[in-house]
Amino acid sequence: MDPRVRKHAETLVDHSTNVGPDDEVLVRGHPAAEDLVVAVAELCGDRGANISVRLTSSRASRAYRRAIDVDDISRSEVSLASVREADVSIGIRAATNTFETSDVPPEKSTELAAANKEIQDLMMEKRWVGTQYPAPANAQDAEMSTDAYESFVWNAVNKDWEAVRRHQQQMVEILDPASEVRIVSGDTTDVRMSVDGNPTQNDYAEHNLPGGEVFTAPIPDSVEGEVLFDKPLMAQGREVRDVRLRFEDGEVVDHAAAKNEDVLTAVLNTDAGASRLGELGIGMNRDIDRFTYNMLFDEKMGDTVHMALGRAYDDTVGDGNEGNDSAMHMDMIVDMSEDSYIEVDGEVVQRDGTFVFEDGFEA
Amino acid sequence: MDPRVRKHAETLVDHSTNVGPDDEVLVRGHPAAEDLVVAVAELCGDRGANISVRLTSSRASRAYRRAIDVDDISRSEVSLASVREADVSIGIRAATNTFETSDVPPEKSTELAAANKEIQDLMMEKRWVGTQYPAPANAQDAEMSTDAYESFVWNAVNKDWEAVRRHQQQMVEILDPASEVRIVSGDTTDVRMSVDGNPTQNDYAEHNLPGGEVFTAPIPDSVEGEVLFDKPLMAQGREVRDVRLRFEDGEVVDHAAAKNEDVLTAVLNTDAGASRLGELGIGMNRDIDRFTYNMLFDEKMGDTVHMALGRAYDDTVGDGNEGNDSAMHMDMIVDMSEDSYIEVDGEVVQRDGTFVFEDGFEA
Structure with missing residues (x-):
């Protein structure tokens, strides 16, 4: 594994959220960021914390939003309960296509955000951090090669805070x-x-x-x-x-x-x-x-x-x-x-x- | 999308778990099974259900298990709370490498299973189903080409129950x-x-x-x-x-x-x-x-x-x-x-x- 990924994970786990024994850590990340998710999981294990890893699917999210009637959108009690039990939330963004949800009617996305506002509020009362993994599609958004974008991201991330x-x-x-x-x-x-x-x-x-x-x-x-x-x-x-x-x-x-x-x-x-x-x-x-x-x-x-x-x-x-x-x-x-x-x-x-x-x- | 995937999803959502409006559906699946996860998400949206999609990472699971001390293994309150709120659980197996956890000490895996037994018990009180997506690594286990394995799986799955x-x-x-x-x-x-x-x-x-x-x-x-x-x-x-x-x-x-x-x-x-x-x-x-x-x-x-x-x-x-x-x-x-x-x-x-x-x- 790229040593810059391990350093990135250390900053998330130690500097940003100070994970320790008995912490319940919720890790959400796109599958394209799996290397970083793995490095975070390893560190959380090493620190004696409990961990729940949840990779995301923007394709599934798109399909669901397009299919559901806007009046049927409701808060996810499953997600609310998860966040309630978590001490630490680590969110890792990445993409295989940053336009994956571009054909979802905007009012459905805003309705979903409104329905799940309490979950967001609750998460922000915990120790939480959000970060970015330099996946190829994200490099594409940046109009950069993947290699150059990796350097850009890890130079910005792995520094003397x-x-x-x-x-x-x-x-x-x-x-x-x-x-x-x-x-x-x-x-x-x-x-x-x-x-x-x-x-x-x-x-x-x-x-x-x-x-x-x-x-x-x-x-x-x-x-x-x-x-x-x-x-x-x-x-x-x-x-x-x-x-x-x-x-x-x-x-x-x-x-x-x-x-x-x-x-x-x-x-x-x-x-x-x-x-x-x-x-x-x-x-x-x-x-x-x-x-x-x-x-x-x-x-x-x-x-x-x-x-x-x-x-x-x-x-x-x-x-x-x-x-x-x-x-x-x-x-x-x-x-x-x-x-x-x-x-x-x-x-x-x-x-x-x-x-x-x-x-x-x-x- | 392969029409056999859509048929597979219909069987999961309609025949196996009878998803309806107001159901909270927990969908867990390996990223290699994303097509089927997407098809399930779309059907759940269409049925007016709420959905929580959680892709899994066997690499993260391996890294965590190897790193944690066996005495620090504990029940995931986050997962327990999730399952408690769910009405329906749909689990979709697939792999990119079926030997991903082969170098985890067995006693850690058994300890983790024991610690999380209550979660498993609770899940089985809900409407639940487990299935397999025909990913290339699973075809490899079966000693079959991916194409032949897809036919094998979908012939076994998409039938007159x-x-x-x-x-x-x-x-x-x-x-x-x-x-x-x-x-x-x-x-x-x-x-x-x-x-x-x-x-x-x-x-x-x-x-x-x-x-x-x-x-x-x-x-x-x-x-x-x-x-x-x-x-x-x-x-x-x-x-x-x-x-x-x-x-x-x-x-x-x-x-x-x-x-x-x-x-x-x-x-x-x-x-x-x-x-x-x-x-x-x-x-x-x-x-x-x-x-x-x-x-x-x-x-x-x-x-x-x-x-x-x-x-x-x-x-x-x-x-x-x-x-x-x-x-x-x-x-x-x-x-x-x-x-x-x-x-x-x-x-x-x-x-x-x-x-x-x-x-x-x-x-």
Whole structure:
């Protein structure tokens, strides 16, 4: 087995979820990621933990969603019960065809997400991590050879996460006590929001591997302005391009997309919280040096900012503050590398991708 | 998709488990069987049922078992909770390498089976079925081309199960009211057992697909004599050949095997019930016309009898009778095609594979 796979597994089991004796570990992964699943299983055995391995089938998922009547969609009591008993959840993404669910009616996928929201909520109360295995189909999405994509993924994943934590902490200390954040990019994005009292989290690969961002939650009603998300995103098995949103009192009052706008519309209609922001994130991982059409990596890129429609993570909602609630959490990215800045309480803290605490910053 | 796969799925979903609206269906299958998993998922969606698909990884299972200390093996609360919530369980076997777990110490596999016995018990209280997908590695075990093996499997699976039921019912009517059964083959097998008061079941593909046997449970203490199981069997990833057992008062007092005797010993030591018989079965499916080193098929072959060490199925234990209890259920086969007979209450009911109710029978 590739030694980079073993290192990847060690980070998942030891750094991200700290698996120990008597832990019940739920491992979900695509069959294309079997090497990593095997390495995780071996480490969990070595640590004396119990393990339930569940490989996934996107083909079966597609077939089921297409066949079922939308009114018959219900919560899976089997999955809920599984998650309830688990102490640790390790999710490993991979694909043999990333467009496998592209012909599922979007409203069925959103209905299924809504029906299973409680399972998602419960999972996030556990020790959990999500990661990516560099399967050929994922390399294809990234427009890279499998060999080059493997290097890209494992360079981003197998790194010194304590050094990452220290670097990012500088931005946490700016954002955590802040009240207002403004994001400006060209003449297409100018949005303000309050983050008053909401904690800023330092993502150094506890829940996402790779990690590499700092993030907080906007106050749901506070978002005002317009954003063009100029990086594409994948939602419900389809590519959505050039999402434009206009916010008033925190709510999306106007939306458009250059490609697959119907997916965006379905996402916004999931539930009340799906048309408000649940996250503001700042990508800081410069080892992720290219856009690969994979949100787990893309949102961590240096020189980017992302915002998510839908649920706010509990640990980004301050005591007494309202957190946005939704079955949805869809991240969208703004390129900040040129003609852009981030303002915190009236002060520019990043310009064209360079932070105030970095060499070359120009106020 | 091969139309034989769709027919296979229909039998699983409609005939074997009768899936309907609001059922929670747990589908477990090897990734090599993904086509059949997809067809089952589609039908479950069509029937309005909820579905949890869990592909398995024998490589991960091997890695975990090798790594964990035998004293740290415990019941999976995650799996127990899953099965508790399920109404229907569909298990689909397949392999990419049927020897994947061949280097796992047998005592770990038996300990794991013992720890998870309650899960198995609970599953069998639901509507459940187990089947086989004709993957290339399974064809290899059968010493057949994949194409020929596909025909073999789907001929055995996709048939008129009502006609099978009627044919087999003739043997049920002999065995169900019987007291004593004697199995004689050559000079190596002569064993007697009481089945007094224990119901005989007609397997027409409710729990096994293919079906094709009638079976009951011996009274645990009643088994006396010697048996040579002259067909090989796979246990814990290894081939065990020429198992010889001697029974006194129902218990195995002497055992031997020509190959991998240590696996047999580990099986017998699983728990108290593992050294007693839990099943006597008579193979009656003449569409299974060759031995393929796969118990699901082999035990259904015409001209064979099988006995299982370990647990008795609840529906073969009569009211007031004791049923053998164990985490183990290991089937072993005796070839009855030559120089052999089955005696029921002193009367020969099968000679050299031909039943008393069939043409060519010689008393």
